[in-house]
Each structure stands twice: as structure tokens, then as C-alpha cells.
Amino acid sequence: MTQFLQACFDGLALGSQYALIVMGFVVIYRATGIINFAQGGALILGAYMTYNVSNTWGWNFYLAIVVSAVVVAIFSILLQRAMLQRIFRETIGVIGGLLLWAASVYNGASHAVGVVVGVVAGLVIWQLAARIEARVGARGPSELPLFGAIMVTIGVLFVVRQIVATIWGFGELNVEDPWELDTTMVGDVILQNAKIATIVLAALGLGLFFIIDRYTRIGIAMRATHFDHEAAIAQGISTKLVFATAFGLAGVVAALAGTSAASGANLITPQIDTIVFLAFPAMILGGFDSPGGAVAGGMLVGIFQNLVKTYVAQPPGWFPTDDLTWLGAGFERVAIFVVMILVLLVRPYGLFGTEEVRRV
Amino acid sequence: MGERADALLDVRNVEVVYNDVILVLRGVSLRVDRGEIVALLGANGAGKTTLLRAITGLLEVHRGQITKGAVHFKGEPVDHEDPSKLVRAGVSQVMEGRRIFAELTVDENLKAGAYTVRDKTKAAAGYERVMELFPALRPRRGDTAGYMSGGEQQMLAIGRALMASPQLLLLDEPSLGLAPLIVEQISEIITTVNEQGTSVLLVEQNAHMALSIADRAYVLENGRIVKDGTGAELLDDDDIREFYLGVGEAGRKSFRDVKSYRRRKRWSA
Known part of the structure; x- marks a missing residue:
């Protein structure tokens, strides 16, 4: 029983992280129809911003979370403006400039030189892109197709990894959070304080999101835009504002997810975003466009993953075999994808995704 | 003329x-x-x-x-x-085919129609006006709009457009x-x-x-x-x-x- 409760608690903490990550994807998908892979980059940035503010600057940790959330939200909104407001050449310029800055720093240049190289390169690339656009005769604001936008987000993810590595290095860093390795005992179950904090953090972040989504003017506008883009515009709803809000909220939850992934016993590296891919089954289980499903899917997958992990390591007495090591290490990560496939066979829209409301 | x-x-x-x-x-x-x-x-x-x-x-x-x-x-x-x-x-419009937000409730549809109305008392007055024009909508305020009959949906669509007091x-x-x-x-x-x-x-x-x-x-x-x-x-x-x-x-x-x-x-x- 203790074993079971322990797995459930750990699963709940992991599920909270998944829920935060999935919520970021869902809110953007719902508003714009884009799967924003740059969400992984936002998570990395969130973790490192928290590190930077609390460790390097020595500010209060909770303040660091807030700063991190704000910074990542701004990053997300800027990304959205670049992609969806179709200032494409500027985006290419900025990305190119940042990459060359990173490249020159790797090759031994100082940060000052790197910045100069980056700015010059960015301007050159921007101008080149503008020339090419003029040559191929793209007139006015050309629309970036949805698929193109998704590809751009993947590019942004890789760029962010490199930028973060340039600034903070590839090494493992330990965020000085107030929980460290402390634990609380409830009966025989060991509750890591950092995990309790993760659950609380997720509850706060997701609760805030649900209040905004349900009851505020912009929340209704976001949902209306999702269900009928054109009709929403016809009501005078500003899609620009809706998109910006969606990306901003996604940035906040990504920062929270990043911070919680960096807290407690965990260390951060620029590859911290691998957890994003583990959250995918949760997103697909919950249904792409359902915030409620994001939470439910996240929790289900988190708990299931931990139960599998626990019982594969130590099968229960009634089980015909007591040695499951042949399944291999990390089998729990495979198991969640198996469950995802099974659920999709029965419910292709996920457990909570909207199929389409129709009158009977 | x-x-x-x-x-x-x-x-x-x-x-x-x-x-x-x-x-x-x-x-x-x-x-x-x-x-x-x-x-x-x-x-x-x-x-x-x-x-x-x-x-x-x-x-x-x-x-x-x-x-x-x-x-x-x-x-x-x-x-x-x-x-x-x-x-x-x-200028408000009722689009062809009603185009109500089927997954939102009646009230939420109306709130979406009042998106441009910043003044709370004006929005409330607009809401009351719509409810008087379409008494059939009042008992269905919390219902999902997509499940209403075609006539009710059309009334909702007109009501939604009127929320902005055009x-x-x-x-x-x-x-x-x-x-x-x-x-x-x-x-x-x-x-x-x-x-x-x-x-x-x-x-x-x-x-x-x-x-x-x-x-x-x-x-x-x-x-x-x-x-x-x-x-x-x-x-x-x-x-x-x-x-x-x-x-x-x-x-x-x-x-x-x-x-x-x-x-x-x-x-x-």
C-alpha cells in the first residue's frame, strides 16, 4: 500500500509538470492551430531565468519565479508577433544574428565581439531576406502557412537551446530553491518538499489559467476564436490580442514547468526540454484543444508512469513472475506511449478533445 | 429617400x-x-x-x-x-448560416458579441434588451448554444449582433x-x-x-x-x-x- 501511495504521489508531482507543459501547447493550439514546439525552448528559458535571478543575482526565489514567468511570457509574445504578424524577414534576421553570436562565442570570441558579430550578421540577413522577398514578388504581408509556422517553431526550439548554452554553458547547474532535498513524512510515504511545491505551483498556474479562460472577456474571446475564427472577428474580437494572450499564458506555464523541472534534486542542462516530449502522450490523451483534458491527461500519464516504474522494479505478489527486468530500464516511458496508442484506437480525439458539437 | x-x-x-x-x-x-x-x-x-x-x-x-x-x-x-x-x-452583422459559437453557452455567445463594449452598465443594458427581444433565450442562458433549435440559434445570432448596440x-x-x-x-x-x-x-x-x-x-x-x-x-x-x-x-x-x-x-x- 505504501508503495502504491508513494507511486501515486510521485506521479501526481510528475503529472503536474506534464499538465503545465501540455497546457502551454493546448492554449496556443486552440487559439492559432499551431503546435508550438518552441514551447520546449520557453521551458528551458524559464528554468535558466529562474536560476539566473535566484542564484546569480541572489534574489528571493519566489520573486525569481515571477520574473522568469514574465520574461518567458514576453519571449513567447515576441515569437508570436514575429511568426504570425508575418514580419518574416525580421524573424530570420534575429534568428540568424543570435546563431552567429552563439557560434562566434563557441569559437573563442568574447561576448562583446559576439554581440557585434551577431548584430551585423542579423542586419545583413534581414536585408538579404527583404531583397529576396522583393525579387520573388511577395507583395504586402504574405501569409505564413500553418505548416511553415510549425516548422519555424521547431527551428526556434533549437536556436533557444544554443543561445541558452552560450550564456549559461552546457554544464549541470543546481537551482538554489528553498526545498532542496527536504522531505515530509506522511505515514510511511515520503513526500519530497520540492514535489509538493511542484503540485502547488501547478495548481496556482492552472487555476489562474482556468479563471482567465472561463470568466474574463479575453478568455471568452480566446474560446470564440478557436471555434469560429471568422465569426469571432465579426464580433469585433481582436485576433492579434487573442494570439498574444495565448502565447503569453503559454509562456507563463512554460516558465512554471521549467522552474519545477529545475527544483529539488534535479539539475538543469540545456537539454531539460526532453520532458516536453514525454508530455506528448498526455497531450494526445487529453485531447489537443481541451485545457481540462490537459490537466486530466497530465495527471493520468504521470501517475500511470510512476505506477509502472514502481511495479516493474518490484512486481506485486500475485504477478506470475517476479522478474520484469527484461523489459529494460525506463520501460515506464515506453508504457505511456503504448497507452496513448490504445486510447487513440478507441477515441481518436483523445479522452476530452472536442469532436464537434452537433445537434441530434 | x-x-x-x-x-x-x-x-x-x-x-x-x-x-x-x-x-x-x-x-x-x-x-x-x-x-x-x-x-x-x-x-x-x-x-x-x-x-x-x-x-x-x-x-x-x-x-x-x-x-x-x-x-x-x-x-x-x-x-x-x-x-x-x-x-x-x-456596424454589427449576423453572418450567413448563423455562425454562433456552438460549443459556448448562450450567455458566453452574448458576451462575445459585447466584446467591444467596455462599459459594464452598457453591456448589462444591451443584455437586458436582447433578453426582452428574445424571451425564449432567457431560460436557456446556460445551455450549450449548439444544441438549440435552428430558430433559437438564429435568434441568438441576432441577439449577439445586437449586444454591441449597433x-x-x-x-x-x-x-x-x-x-x-x-x-x-x-x-x-x-x-x-x-x-x-x-x-x-x-x-x-x-x-x-x-x-x-x-x-x-x-x-x-x-x-x-x-x-x-x-x-x-x-x-x-x-x-x-x-x-x-x-x-x-x-x-x-x-x-x-x-x-x-x-x-x-x-x-x-
Whole structure:
């Protein structure tokens, strides 16, 4: 029983992280129809911003979370403006400039030189892109197709990894959070304080999101835009504002997810975003466009993953075999994808995704 | 008919092209004066909806463009305006096929309609007005809009458009797919709304319904206005009677004669 409760608690903490990550994807998908892979980059940035503010600057940790959330939200909104407001050449310029800055720093240049190289390169690339656009005769604001936008987000993810590595290095860093390795005992179950904090953090972040989504003017506008883009515009709803809000909220939850992934016993590296891919089954289980499903899917997958992990390591007495090591290490990560496939066979829209409301 | 100064909406010689090549409107002019109900009749594909899009700024969503002419609202040019600015200026529309937010509740739909209304007391007043106009919506406030009947959905769509307290209401085929009794209710509501001070541009295929409540009407065919006059005039017009109301000079027409439909039009270009 203790074993079971322990797995459930750990699963709940992991599920909270998944829920935060999935919520970021869902809110953007719902508003714009884009799967924003740059969400992984936002998570990395969130973790490192928290590190930077609390460790390097020595500010209060909770303040660091807030700063991190704000910074990542701004990053997300800027990304959205670049992609969806179709200032494409500027985006290419900025990305190119940042990459060359990173490249020159790797090759031994100082940060000052790197910045100069980056700015010059960015301007050159921007101008080149503008020339090419003029040559191929793209007139006015050309629309970036949805698929193109998704590809751009993947590019942004890789760029962010490199930028973060340039600034903070590839090494493992330990965020000085107030929980460290402390634990609380409830009966025989060991509750890591950092995990309790993760659950609380997720509850706060997701609760805030649900209040905004349900009851505020912009929340209704976001949902209306999702269900009928054109009709929403016809009501005078500003899609620009809706998109910006969606990306901003996604940035906040990504920062929270990043911070919680960096807290407690965990260390951060620029590859911290691998957890994003583990959250995918949760997103697909919950249904792409359902915030409620994001939470439910996240929790289900988190708990299931931990139960599998626990019982594969130590099968229960009634089980015909007591040695499951042949399944291999990390089998729990495979198991969640198996469950995802099974659920999709029965419910292709996920457990909570909207199929389409129709009158009977 | 009022002077030009009275014109609330003034569409002058508008030409609309989709995807850079498809010419849908070929120089359409139309006017809605303050306090009027103006009907716009036309068959499928005549360009009625396109004309509404040209007015509301929704052309861009459909890759359309006004290539000639101008649209003025209250004397101001509005043909390259953001749709939301137009709503703020006082033009609301009920789109073809109702287009309510099916997954949202009735109340949320209405709140979405009041998006541009910042003033809370104004929004509350607008809500009360809608509830008085459509008492059937009151008991269904918390219901998912998509599960309501077609008539209720149309009422919700009109109610949603009225939430912004528009000066001009654009209605795109509000009678579409509704039973005659409901159509009658809708036309009564349009008259009431008009009496409360909202001008109406009513796009319809149901010519009888539209002409019976309209002060003036236009007939749109192949992207051109081919006829206009007062509602009563057009109701009496032989061509309108034959092609839009289905009654010829010799009473009901036989379908055998429909073949010669096009040839016999007296106004054909």
C-alpha cells in the first residue's frame, strides 16, 4: 500500500509538470492551430531565468519565479508577433544574428565581439531576406502557412537551446530553491518538499489559467476564436490580442514547468526540454484543444508512469513472475506511449478533445 | 429617400476581386439611410455575401480585395479598416448560416458579441434588451448554444449582433433553413429592432419576407445592381414577381417554362 501511495504521489508531482507543459501547447493550439514546439525552448528559458535571478543575482526565489514567468511570457509574445504578424524577414534576421553570436562565442570570441558579430550578421540577413522577398514578388504581408509556422517553431526550439548554452554553458547547474532535498513524512510515504511545491505551483498556474479562460472577456474571446475564427472577428474580437494572450499564458506555464523541472534534486542542462516530449502522450490523451483534458491527461500519464516504474522494479505478489527486468530500464516511458496508442484506437480525439458539437 | 447627408452607409461603385482574379462585384453602389430597412435580393452567387464582407472588412479572411470604389460609414471611409474598428464604429452583422459559437453557452455567445463594449452598465443594458427581444433565450442562458433549435440559434445570432448596440445591423439570410412561422417571427423582430433606432441592411433570398418589411430594396445579379426601388414598388414589379416570388402575370408558373427563365428577363445586361 505504501508503495502504491508513494507511486501515486510521485506521479501526481510528475503529472503536474506534464499538465503545465501540455497546457502551454493546448492554449496556443486552440487559439492559432499551431503546435508550438518552441514551447520546449520557453521551458528551458524559464528554468535558466529562474536560476539566473535566484542564484546569480541572489534574489528571493519566489520573486525569481515571477520574473522568469514574465520574461518567458514576453519571449513567447515576441515569437508570436514575429511568426504570425508575418514580419518574416525580421524573424530570420534575429534568428540568424543570435546563431552567429552563439557560434562566434563557441569559437573563442568574447561576448562583446559576439554581440557585434551577431548584430551585423542579423542586419545583413534581414536585408538579404527583404531583397529576396522583393525579387520573388511577395507583395504586402504574405501569409505564413500553418505548416511553415510549425516548422519555424521547431527551428526556434533549437536556436533557444544554443543561445541558452552560450550564456549559461552546457554544464549541470543546481537551482538554489528553498526545498532542496527536504522531505515530509506522511505515514510511511515520503513526500519530497520540492514535489509538493511542484503540485502547488501547478495548481496556482492552472487555476489562474482556468479563471482567465472561463470568466474574463479575453478568455471568452480566446474560446470564440478557436471555434469560429471568422465569426469571432465579426464580433469585433481582436485576433492579434487573442494570439498574444495565448502565447503569453503559454509562456507563463512554460516558465512554471521549467522552474519545477529545475527544483529539488534535479539539475538543469540545456537539454531539460526532453520532458516536453514525454508530455506528448498526455497531450494526445487529453485531447489537443481541451485545457481540462490537459490537466486530466497530465495527471493520468504521470501517475500511470510512476505506477509502472514502481511495479516493474518490484512486481506485486500475485504477478506470475517476479522478474520484469527484461523489459529494460525506463520501460515506464515506453508504457505511456503504448497507452496513448490504445486510447487513440478507441477515441481518436483523445479522452476530452472536442469532436464537434452537433445537434441530434 | 433622404439626402446624401443622411446616408449611414454609402457603398460607391465597389469592385471586389478574390484571389487576384475572380471578379465578384462589378461596381456596386448602394445606400442605407438612417432609420431605414434596406433589402438586398439576389440568387445564389450573385455577390450578396461578398458585398457584406466588403462592408465589414472580412474580405481579407477570404483573400478578397476591394479593387475599386469606396465604402463610407457615417461619412468616413471604412473600406480598409480593421473589422473590429467597424464594430466599434457601430456596424454589427449576423453572418450567413448563423455562425454562433456552438460549443459556448448562450450567455458566453452574448458576451462575445459585447466584446467591444467596455462599459459594464452598457453591456448589462444591451443584455437586458436582447433578453426582452428574445424571451425564449432567457431560460436557456446556460445551455450549450449548439444544441438549440435552428430558430433559437438564429435568434441568438441576432441577439449577439445586437449586444454591441449597433447603428447599422447587417443580416445575411436570417430566414435560411427556418420554418415559415419562425421566419415571420424573425421579420417581426427585425421591424422592432429597426423601430428602436437601428438601421438594417437585410440580405435575403426570401424576397417576400424581405420586401414586405423593407423601405427600399436592391436586386443584385452577377455582381451588379440591376434594380432598385421601394419595397412596395418591387413587390409589384412583374420581373420580381416572376423571378423572386414565383408568381407570373398568369398566376403560378409551370416548371416547364423555367428553361426560358434567363432569356425572358427584361433587365438582362
